[in-house]
Amino acid sequence: MKIAIVGTGYVGLVSGVCLASLGHQVTCVDKDFTKIKNLRNGVIPIYEPGLSELLKKVENNINFTDNLGDALIGCKAIFIAVGTPQDEDGSADLKYVIQCAEEIVEKSKDDKVIITKSTVPVHTGEKIKKITDSRKDIKFYIASNPEFLREGCAIFDFINPDRIVIGSNDDYSKDILLEIYSSFSIEKIVTTDIATAELIKYASNSFLATKISFINEMADLCEKTGASIKNLSYAIGLDSRIGNKFLNAGPGFGGSCFPKDIMAIVNMSKKYDCKLSLIESVIDSNKIRQEKMSKKIVAILDNQLSNKNITFLGLAFKGNTDDTRYSPSISIIKKIARNNCIIKVNDFQALENAKKDLAEFNNIRYHQDPYEACTDSDLIVIATEWNEYSKLDYSIIFSKARDKKILDLRNILDGEKIQKIGFKYFAIGKKND
Numbered sequence: 001m002k003i004a005i006v007g008t009g010y011v012g013l014v015s016g017v018c019l020a021s022l023g024h025q026v027t028c029v030d031k032d033f034t035k036i037k038n039l040r041n042g043v044i045p046i047y048e049p050g051l052s053e054l055l056k057k058v059e060n061n062i063n064f065t066d067n068l069g070d071a072l073i074g075c076k077a078i079f080i081a082v083g084t085p086q087d088e089d090g091s092a093d094l095k096y097v098i099q100c101a102e103e104i105v106e107k108s109k110d111d112k113v114i115i116t117k118s119t120v121p122v123h124t125g126e127k128i129k130k131i132t133d134s135r136k137d138i139k140f141y142i143a144s145n146p147e148f149l150r151e152g153c154a155i156f157d158f159i160n161p162d163r164i165v166i167g168s169n170d171d172y173s174k175d176i177l178l179e180i181y182s183s184f185s186i187e188k189i190v191t192t193d194i195a196t197a198e199l200i201k202y203a204s205n206s207f208l209a210t211k212i213s214f215i216n217e218m219a220d221l222c223e224k225t226g227a228s229i230k231n232l233s234y235a236i237g238l239d240s241r242i243g244n245k246f247l248n249a250g251p252g253f254g255g256s257c258f259p260k261d262i263m264a265i266v267n268m269s270k271k272y273d274c275k276l277s278l279i280e281s282v283i284d285s286n287k288i289r290q291e292k293m294s295k296k297i298v299a300i301l302d303n304q305l306s307n308k309n310i311t312f313l314g315l316a317f318k319g320n321t322d323d324t325r326y327s328p329s330i331s332i333i334k335k336i337a338r339n340n341c342i343i344k345v346n347d348f349q350a351l352e353n354a355k356k357d358l359a360e361f362n363n364i365r366y367h368q369d370p371y372e373a374c375t376d377s378d379l380i381v382i383a384t385e386w387n388e389y390s391k392l393d394y395s396i397i398f399s400k401a402r403d404k405k406i407l408d409l410r411n412i413l414d415g416e417k418i419q420k421i422g423f424k425y426f427a428i429g430k431k432n433d
């Protein structure tokens, strides 16, 4: 099918390339012509494992343009995948979605299904419907198809979805979406109305964020009581009603989705006079998490940060991405860097983004090599769960570090091994000896 996607950000680009891999003829549209030019040359603006390889494979099924009118010619379905940034009050700012819908309505020359892929508040579909009502000569159908891709493994997630949600209030748009996803097993597909589809996305992210905050609070309790979060998390995860995913304690959740989406759902619910006190408490719990982590660092350094070298391994909000938006690592560094200390940082993909986030500080040293970042260090903080950090040779690091202390905020190292090398090892959810 001929499909257009507006927005070549993370969601739009990954979805576009993956839809092309299903055999559809996809046109990706973006106003940023430099981005379009780069994409035409196979240059991807984000780090996502496997994406540039897949783009190369599907190059005959995909093209890139800054001209929406051209993209609309002959396409039956158009996805809106533009950003919904956080407004000052925490709500989702719909200005790009609305602008995009207006332009589609203005430039279309034949009937179309307009599908929102961006995360949008409940009843955004109705807002789009009102815009389309201005054209009497063409029929527009509205649908919602939220995405559940995780950065870092988005292609795997697209090809192996837990579910595909199709929200529609009419049979035509439902059938078009069923056709788009016809290569997936029908059991994976949930069809529902538009409002429910819109809300499913927020409910999923809120639930996952709640799970993380829950396990982080359990980690605090383990630290106080001497219990082990690793064993606790493993044991509760064996209960199939709980499930073993998203039970890794850490420095709190970050990224461009959870923090923004839980604020937005709380804000949205207020408008319907419905208080979501559980999700409100998740917002608070995650906010104080990073404060707690920086206090941990200060305590390990005996309240003396002056002239100390503190290493941060990991700057991205999680492993396998270059994304530093709402990264717990960046937020903790900002708190620590205000002291008279040197912060030595490393990340495998996020150094450039972090330089922008931390531009206000002149006591941060950026290292491409993790071993160099650990040289003369008084404390090594593992802040992002890059797999590579668990594979470093810690006996080499031991010989390079000044004071021999590691704080593993992601619990990715084998504590016993690290202690045998001679390090003082601090983890999350484990009483320190």
Ligand code: UGA
Pocket (backbone or CB within 6 Å): 119, 147, 148, 149, 150, 151, 152, 205, 208, 212, 245, 246, 247, 248, 249, 250, 251, 252, 253, 254, 255, 256, 257, 258, 317, 318, 319
């Ligand atoms: C999240 C959802 O997982 C996707 O399903 C969704 O499509 C996406 O948001 C979105 O709304 O676009 P993502 O933000 O890429 O995906 O990242 P996650 O893998 O969900 O991780 C989010 C945060 O939670 C990270 O900071 C991560 O380190 C943290 N986390 C995750 C934990 O602290 N513990 C865990 O057990 C799992």
